[in-house]
Amino acid sequence: MNVSASPTALTLEQKRALYRDGYVVVPNAVxxxxxxxxxxxIRRAKKGESLSGERAMTDLVNASSVTPILHEVMGHFDPPTHCQIGVNKRAEPGDHFNNLGYRDRDMPYYGAQTHMDGLITIAAPQEVQEGTPEEIYHRYFASGPKGDLGRSPDVMGHNMVPMFQDPGMTLGNGSFTAFVFVCLNDQSVEGCGQTALLRGAHHAVERFFRRQYDTNGHLGPEGPGWPRLNHDAPNRCGLVYLPDEVREQFLDETSEATPDGRRWPRPTQILMRPGDVCITSYHIPHSGTRNEHGTESRKNIIFRIRNKRRQPDKVANGVSDHPDRGQMGEWLEYEEGNDPWERSKHALCNMWHEWQGMAEIVAEERAREAAA
Ligand SMILES: [Fe+2]
Incomplete structure (x- = not known):
């Protein structure tokens, strides 16, 4: 195999872009x-067959230059055994309520539901909810795959993410280090189902987590400044995928609104061609978008990579956004003195801590920011 055209490390310019924007696109990395x-x-797949653990998929990281690139810029990680198959068929705007509680067709930017990863999602109610906020909250979380467990870290979403990571319910989101989006079809024109990112918002997200930590140590949804549900959404039961404090920092004159007047930051559609890869920090708000204008299904293979230093004794499978717990929410054993929730909170509040190859760039950029 000829991989001579593939880069094996990010250039300094690419690292500066990763620092500044929270992501970098590496052309021809695969x-x-x-x-x-x-x-x-993918073409050979039978209807309903899962390709998540197929070698042809995991090789996109394990046998490509993505692995040396990540080793250099981030550090070591478990070779992924699984991935998310991000295949989106062509679709027209729909009338259904999305996870944010809005009609799909009313959501700007090809239906983007810009979110942080590692958050529980239960199927959105398709009827406008009635009752008090407490009643709506209870009904929503009782409608998950495990039934009515009340407010509990054992509650799981239909996306198989726990409601809280820790028994004390002080950590409302799972976390990892890097996203890798591998592009398999032409996505060089907007509106073909691209991954969309809120460029530069990773800095604001890190600042937000720090403020939460300093306030009472509770991070993520249900921590300070981040309610779980938005009862002002049209279905009265929308998930708050991004705290308002972060969302509002990215509103500008280009921001579009839903019919209720709420404005949404414009995400950047990531334009890629087959073999291009987008690497991001965990901290980047992101979303898939509607494949409205594509001539074929959008195909991105998505990996969630965690630096091995977070939990050296645990194996991350490459797809889980909550590896402090098992894939199905199982409780894992940790040795005396290893507090996984505290380690993850530290990583959330110190975004570049797990990017060893970024240390010099981070120091350089922070010195520049301090001087300015
Ligand atoms: Fe996501």
């Missing part, structure tokens, strides 16, 4: 042979 093998496997 060789055409690997792209073709993954596409062939």
């Amino acid at each position: 060789a055409p042979e690997l792209v073709d093998a993954a596409l062939a496997r």
